[in-house]
Amino acid sequence: MNEKKEIDRRSFLGMATWAIGGLIGAGFGIPAIAYIISPATRKDEAQDWIRLGSVSKVELGTPTLFKTKIERQTGWITKEEELSIYVLTENGRDFVAMSNICTHLGCRVRWISDQEQFFCPCHNAGFSKSGEVVSGPPPRPLDQYQVKEEDGQLYVLGG
Template sequence: MINGPDERQKRRTFFKACMAVIGGLISLAMAVPLIGFAISPAFRKVSKKWVDLGIVDLLKGSRYKKINYVFQAKDGWVETNKKRSVYVTDQGDGNFVVYSRVCSHLGCLVRWDEGRDQFFCPCHGGVFDSAGNVVAGPPPQPIEKLPVKVEDGVLYVKES
């Protein structure tokens, strides 16, 4: 059987197509891990950190003491310093309660009203009792009590 120019052209086209497919597969095999590496931080869950609130001895007897702090938050590729504040109360038995200031309604910052012994949210009039339970207004849930720990005489709160 004699191969004519048409047969050779078909074979050449076939081999070019095979090489293109193989090249494409190799490129894909190399690209998938690289793309995964590049975009994975966006899907990674933000890890919560323990943040130093201060020396326990200095916080003893605190009653709804407002403490401001700054912590480093990593969100995807971006690492930023975020400011937060909480209310710290000494339970008197060596334990502390740390209240988030974020209102459970739409996230405004609540304030402790010493005279009324209540938390008050200025945005829509949400009121919480001294334990953080809803007393009035639209908030659907109590104020969040944040996880705390004492280590080496220092009070830490788990950043939410």
């Protein structure tokens, strides 16, 4: 009878030791695992308003190129990226912000003022002043950004 009580006490102490060890392990382990995997689950931080520059730089009726740098984080990797965005306004109040990346295969388009068109040198595509396809293989207009003006500065959303 005494021997059985001894075994029960031993097994209880064994289980209690494992339980306490497990709690301590979880207390250290869960925060450590959360810290390790958090960059992979973090939302892309490029979804912020990005300042392009002064509104006064934009010529009425002519797409004006703005260049800015953003930091993009993917998992543990942070890299700096240059954004090139054309801004167009016809009245100085309403703005259109367009990507300079061709929607065909991703080459960079540039504004040719003599021809009043964006030109993509890769496959001779043309886009109108507002980014519509006028010639060549691109399947859709130039991508646009949400744009806002605040205190004389232009901002675009995302990147």
